[in-house]
Amino acid sequence: MKKVMRMFVVMAAMAMMLTLFACGEAPQEKKAEPEAAPQVEEKAEATAENEKMKVGFVYVSPVGDAGYSYSHDLGRQAVVELGYVDTKYVESVPEGADSERVIRNMARKDFDLIFTTSFGYMDPTIKVGKEFPEIAFMHCSGFKKSENVSNYFGRIYQSRYLTGMVAGAMSKTNKLGYVAAFPIPEVIRGINAYTLGARLMNPEVEVRVVWTKTWYDPALEKDAAKSLLDAGCDVIAQHQDSPAPQEAAQEAGVYSVGYNSDMSSFAPKAHLTSAVWNWGPAYIKTVEAVKNGTWQGNQSMWWSMADGVVDIAPMGPMVPEDVKTKVLAAKAELVAGNDTIFAGPIKNQKGEVAIPEGTVAADGDLLGMTWFVEGVVGTTE
The missing domain is CATH 3.40.50.2300 (Response regulator)
Incomplete structure (x- = not known):
């Protein structure tokens, strides 16, 4: 009789455990019911919206020289304040072959806009511009231009x-x-x-x-x-x-x-x-034009005190x-x-x-x- 009772208790305990497992599985299935795909799509859309423009600058002297390149870099910093732009610069780049190499390396990294800020960068900018027609180039103080290269200076x-x-x-x-x-x-x-x-x-x-x-x-x-x-x-x-x-x-x-x-x-x-x-106003205006699709190559800008x-x-x-x-x-x-x-x-x-x-x-x-x-x-x- 005792054996029968023990068997009955064991069978009852097993039944309870099976019931508990079954009860535990049901909530897990309910948690998995919402579809994950919309969440992934929303995250992808947010990433696309937050993608920043890439703008590069090439300087002929150190940015700490308190002079020409320093003034251009203050303009770059004004661009950063827009919030939707990532900028990079290379300083102390000699005019000539070295500048062509630096400009080309920057172009290969899919920049949207590149400012080349010295007169001696003119021919290298034109040459690299032909290789990367999808990029907007702005050359400072020169006179040559092309379909995707404009020049600029100030009075x-x-x-x-x-x-x-x-x-x-x-x-x-x-x-x-x-x-x-x-x-x-x-x-x-x-x-x-x-x-x-x-x-x-x-x-x-x-x-x-x-x-x-x-x-x-x-x-x-x-x-x-x-x-x-x-x-x-x-x-x-x-x-x-x-x-x-x-x-x-x-x-x-x-x-x-x-x-x-x-x-x-x-x-x-x-x-x-x-x-x-004070390059800030000019650089901001140029970046905004590239962003909204109104920027044009083959142009010459000569900004003044006004x-x-x-x-x-x-x-x-x-x-x-x-x-x-x-x-x-x-x-x-x-x-x-x-x-x-x-x-x-x-x-x-x-x-x-x-x-x-x-x-x-x-x-x-x-x-x-x-x-x-x-x-x-x-x-x-």
């Missing part, structure tokens, strides 16, 4: 003119020094505008030019500035990427005019002002108020779109009329400028 000569006004007013020796990179139209045009501004304030002043044939070489730039100081120049300006000429001026106890960015921190006792770039791309840094405390007033009045005219910097009559170094009275130099003439105005001491070679 920095407007800023040069204003800084020249300051320099001309502050000089006591009537000799201004200018440390220049290469004798190309961009640089020559800037020297001419600077000279015209200086002579507006002081008709007796002359601008002495020394070429370094480099964009970025702090030691060479400083030596060039010292040679101008030895010649009696008491204001040193530059078309170079480092603040070395500013430092040379301060060490000599004279004034200086910077370029690319506000260089006052490098020579606070010497720095009168700087001709500065566009906010070029400006001058705040004038130093050593600049008299009456000088500041005149410079700011001239700036207001440029911001309003009234650019008469290269309005005739303007003579060349030989004293010949190069721009007749009653005419204003056309953009094509300015972009191809290879001659110096009256008042410049130096050669265009």
Whole structure:
């Protein structure tokens, strides 16, 4: 009888266990009922929506140079703030074969837009652009273009003119020094505008030019500035990427005019002002055009002070108020779109009329400028 009872208990326990397992399986089946496919599709759609544009930048000098590449990189940082863009840059890329390699490597990584920011990148950009027709290329300061390559620059000569006004007013020796990179139209045009501004304030002043044939070489730039100081120049300006000429001026106890960015921190006792770039507005406008499909190749953009791309840094405390007033009045005219910097009559170094009275130099003439105005001491070679 006891055996029968034990068997009955065992069989009852097994029945209960089977019932429990059965009860446990049912909820699992109910949890698996919702379809997983819609969740996967939603995640894929979210990834597509969040995919960012890829924008690349190629720089000729270090971004920490406080000069040209630094100003471009500030523009890149403004693009990043848009939130839908991933950016990459390569700095200190020599012009020529090295730049072609760097541009091509960037293109192979499926960038949507590539900015090549130095004059010597022009031919490499055109060449690589033909290999990657689906990518938008923007080349700075050149003149060649194609179906997917446009060029761009800013009217920095407007800023040069204003800084020249300051320099001309502050000089006591009537000799201004200018440390220049290469004798190309961009640089020559800037020297001419600077000279015209200086002579507006002081008709007796002359601008002495020394070429370094480099964009970025702090030691060479400083030596060039010292040679101008030895010649009696008491204001040193530059078309170079480092603040070395500013430092040379301060060490000599004279004034200086910077370029690319506000260089006052490098020579606070010497720095009168700087001709500065503000690439942010232009780069944001370009990125937005590529994103919404309105960007076009084969174009040339030359942005001005009215566009906010070029400006001058705040004038130093050593600049008299009456000088500041005149410079700011001239700036207001440029911001309003009234650019008469290269309005005739303007003579060349030989004293010949190069721009007749009653005419204003056309953009094509300015972009191809290879001659110096009256008042410049130096050669265009």
